Amino acid sequence: MKLNIALLAGDGIGPEVIDQAVKVCDAIAEKYDHQISWKPALTGAAAIDAVGEPYPDETHEICVNADAVLFGAIGHPRFDNDPSAKVRPEQGLLKMRQKLGLFANVRPTFTFPSLIDKSPLKRERIQGTDLVFLRELTGGVYFGKRGREDNGNTAYDTCTYTREEVRRLAKKGFELAMTRSKKLCCVDKANVLETSRLWRETVQAMEKDYPEVEVAYEFVDAVAMRLVQWPNSYDVLITENLFGDILTDEASVISGSMGLMPSASLGIKTKLYEPIHGSYPQAAGKNSANPLATVLSAAMMFEGFDLKEEAQAIREAVNRSLEEGVVTEDLSEVGKSYKTSEVGDWLAKNV
Amino acid sequence: MKLNIALLAGDGIGPEVIDQAVKVCDAIAEKYDHQISWKPALTGAAAIDAVGEPYPDETHEICVNADAVLFGAIGHPRFDNDPSAKVRPEQGLLKMRQKLGLFANVRPTFTFPSLIDKSPLKRERIQGTDLVFLRELTGGVYFGKRGREDNGNTAYDTCTYTREEVRRLAKKGFELAMTRSKKLCCVDKANVLETSRLWRETVQAMEKDYPEVEVAYEFVDAVAMRLVQWPNSYDVLITENLFGDILTDEASVISGSMGLMPSASLGIKTKLYEPIHGSYPQAAGKNSANPLATVLSAAMMFEGFDLKEEAQAIREAVNRSLEEGVVTEDLSEVGKSYKTSEVGDWLAKNV
Ligand SMILES: CC(C)[C@H](C(=O)O)[C@@H](O)C(=O)O
Ligand SMILES: CC(C)[C@H](C(=O)O)[C@@H](O)C(=O)O
Numbered sequence: 001m002k003l004n005i006a007l008l009a010g011d012g013i014g015p016e017v018i019d020q021a022v023k024v025c026d027a028i029a030e031k032y033d034h035q036i037s038w039k040p041a042l043t044g045a046a047a048i049d050a051v052g053e054p055y056p057d058e059t060h061e062i063c064v065n066a067d068a069v070l071f072g073a074i075g076h077p078r079f080d081n082d083p084s085a086k087v088r089p090e091q092g093l094l095k096m097r098q099k100l101g102l103f104a105n106v107r108p109t110f111t112f113p114s115l116i117d118k119s120p121l122k123r124e125r126i127q128g129t130d131l132v133f134l135r136e137l138t139g140g141v142y143f144g145k146r147g148r149e150d151n152g153n154t155a156y157d158t159c160t161y162t163r164e165e166v167r168r169l170a171k172k173g174f175e176l177a178m179t180r181s182k183k184l185c186c187v188d189k190a191n192v193l194e195t196s197r198l199w200r201e202t203v204q205a206m207e208k209d210y211p212e213v214e215v216a217y218e219f220v221d222a223v224a225m226r227l228v229q230w231p232n233s234y235d236v237l238i239t240e241n242l243f244g245d246i247l248t249d250e251a252s253v254i255s256g257s258m259g260l261m262p263s264a265s266l267g268i269k270t271k272l273y274e275p276i277h278g279s280y281p282q283a284a285g286k287n288s289a290n291p292l293a294t295v296l297s298a299a300m301m302f303e304g305f306d307l308k309e310e311a312q313a314i315r316e317a318v319n320r321s322l323e324e325g326v327v328t329e330d331l332s333e334v335g336k337s338y339k340t341s342e343v344g345d346w347l348a349k350n351v
Numbered sequence: 352m353k354l355n356i357a358l359l360a361g362d363g364i365g366p367e368v369i370d371q372a373v374k375v376c377d378a379i380a381e382k383y384d385h386q387i388s389w390k391p392a393l394t395g396a397a398a399i400d401a402v403g404e405p406y407p408d409e410t411h412e413i414c415v416n417a418d419a420v421l422f423g424a425i426g427h428p429r430f431d432n433d434p435s436a437k438v439r440p441e442q443g444l445l446k447m448r449q450k451l452g453l454f455a456n457v458r459p460t461f462t463f464p465s466l467i468d469k470s471p472l473k474r475e476r477i478q479g480t481d482l483v484f485l486r487e488l489t490g491g492v493y494f495g496k497r498g499r500e501d502n503g504n505t506a507y508d509t510c511t512y513t514r515e516e517v518r519r520l521a522k523k524g525f526e527l528a529m530t531r532s533k534k535l536c537c538v539d540k541a542n543v544l545e546t547s548r549l550w551r552e553t554v555q556a557m558e559k560d561y562p563e564v565e566v567a568y569e570f571v572d573a574v575a576m577r578l579v580q581w582p583n584s585y586d587v588l589i590t591e592n593l594f595g596d597i598l599t600d601e602a603s604v605i606s607g608s609m610g611l612m613p614s615a616s617l618g619i620k621t622k623l624y625e626p627i628h629g630s631y632p633q634a635a636g637k638n639s640a641n642p643l644a645t646v647l648s649a650a651m652m653f654e655g656f657d658l659k660e661e662a663q664a665i666r667e668a669v670n671r672s673l674e675e676g677v678v679t680e681d682l683s684e685v686g687k688s689y690k691t692s693e694v695g696d697w698l699a700k701n702v
Contacts (some may be wrong), residue, residue: 070482
């Protein structure tokens with residue numbers, strides 16, 4: 001297969017972890033006889049510094065014309081504590097999601113047998129956890145009207161959803177549930193929010209089209225609790241943008257390290273793959289960041305091309321690296337830890 | 352002291368747990384020579400059934416004229432899956448918060464030595480946790496404009512904050528931090544939301560008035576994660592209404608049972624005390640619900656009257672009940688469990 005992949009390394013540890021994924025993908029391409037052509041493009045603070053824009057048009061062109069996008073991370077603390085900053089790296093991320101129409105963010109959470117005791121949660125609570133969040137990614141309060149009034153003394157943000165936006169996300173949820181345990185949980189705050197009531201009524205109306213799927217409706221506050229209490233009681237969860245942001249980060253704790261969880265963002269045409277950890281600027285340039293979430297995102301990418309064997313080869317190599325302790329410092333016990341690039345090299349050699 | 356307490360039992364397990372708090376308060380009054388006059392009033396689904404309104408004017412009158420309000424819980428599943436319901440129990444709760452001006456919801460999270468192993472989190476992660484959330488309670492998306500457009504196919508909710516609303520909440524946060532470890536965390540989503548940027552800039556401007564307080568600014572998604580990873584790295588956290596709703600419920604898991612955590616809601620004049628668990632309709636009428644969160648809320652109430660000894664007496668009795676295993680089924684090991692009313696009786700006898 002000929003694959004054209006847009007490569008958006010981004011900020012902070014982004015470039016380092018992306019490098020490792022590239023190595024692993026190249027090794028897979030060699031082994032399975034594919035040709036990957038990488039198209040690097042600027043994004044985030046890096047793009048602001050270079051061209052004054054966090055998601056430049058040239059980058060968008062490259063993404064639109066690619067078969068998939070592999071993405072690192074975006075964000076720089078320089079902008080976080082400056083409420084008056086005009087251009088922010090995150091705007092690039094949001095613009096990218098919107099312009100590429102990436103409406104469904106798929107975030108699996110699972111445990112690794114060899115890492116289960118790393119979790120802050122007790123083994124018996126998390127064993128067997130294998131859940132997937134489908135987070136709506138191009139709507140809600142992220143993209144609603146916002147601003148100031150009254151000389152800057154009043155601020156507002158608007159959360160908006162259309163029935164169609166809910167439906168296309170929920171459809172992916174029902175379909176995913178059909179391939180798994182046929183359990184779907186719709187997470188909302190329908191006891192307060194009008195948008196949540198629209199979510200709930202839209203999903204309720206779809207139930208009849210998927211009679212085999214058992215649908216539960218839970219409030220976001222209750223899920224924030226149960227996710228830590230009984231994560232393995234969940235399977236597929238669908239939710240709106242902001243709730244998804246909060247809950248998927250919370251869920252990532254289950255696996256024991258943020259450095260492990262991959263994600264895919266699905267659009268009408270384009271698919272984008274990225275680790276769910278952020279740019280983690282404190283570690284940038286130290287060659288110490290954990291590249292596994294990005295490598296596992298690359299595995300999801302191969303799966304997206306229906307290249308299951310390739311995806312499986314990557315996952316097996318990751319599992320072996322964990323078992324043999326070829327891991328970065330966030331995962332190493334008192335023993336030896338490896339550099340980001342060493343883990344990448346090892347994986348590329350062992351896929 | 353003469354105390355006039357409005358008593359709002361509400362729905363579900365509300366009446367049962369409130370009864371136990373009343374017993375305990377009466378025992379305290381007897382022991383310390385206070386006179387408590389209880390003024391029961393309707394609220395929630397119970398009030399809808401009786402008078403068609405979840406927070407009737409008579410109830411409001413009683414609350415306004417009371418020295419404090421002791422509140423059970425509100426909510427009934429009958430309304431949850433009916434997106435078209437015109438009157439909802441929760442509206443009563445929100446109306447009550449707004450009309451009583453209860454802008455600061457104080458939610459402590461702490462661990463009990465005798466219960467620490469009940470937590471889904473590992474002992475070493477939670478030991479020593481003693482944090483307090485100050486959740487803004489009368490603003491944000493809970494009270495903004497909401498509605499439908501486009502024949503009901505588009506829904507929206509608006510989140511609004513004024514600088515003054517942020518300031519009065521943050522002031523409570525700084526003051527509380529000064530009485531504790533002088534650490535304050537402002538939780539927001541300033542990389543996306545305009546209201547969060549207003550929060551952040553308002554709190555930043557207040558820092559100079561509290562030079563001893565060390566202020567951290569963290570994104571809500573990061574806090575959702577770290578709260579489970581390292582809860583004891585937090586002390587006082589301030590946040591807006593919806594984030595507070597989600598995070599305080601998540602935090603309640605730390606202690607090992609939702610049935611333990613009390614809260615206070617502070618207004619300009621009125622103070623209201625309530626357990627943070629909800630109405631838990633599945634258990635209603637079974638005399639099995641855990642009354643401790645409500646009893647500990649009563650302890651916060653005595654503290655609110657500056658009756659520290661009384662508050663302490665209640666807390667000690669609760670601790671002893673836990674140590675001696677006089678607990679409801681949610682907390683009992685294989686051993687014997689007690690009924691809601693039995694726990695209440697025991698506490699009333701032992702304060
Ligand atoms: C960086 C930020 C804007 C972003 C979001 O909130 O969506 C991030 O937290 C994420 O989850 O991808
Ligand atoms: C019942 C609901 C409206 C309420 C809220 O969201 O504030 C509850 O969850 C709470 O936290 O007191």
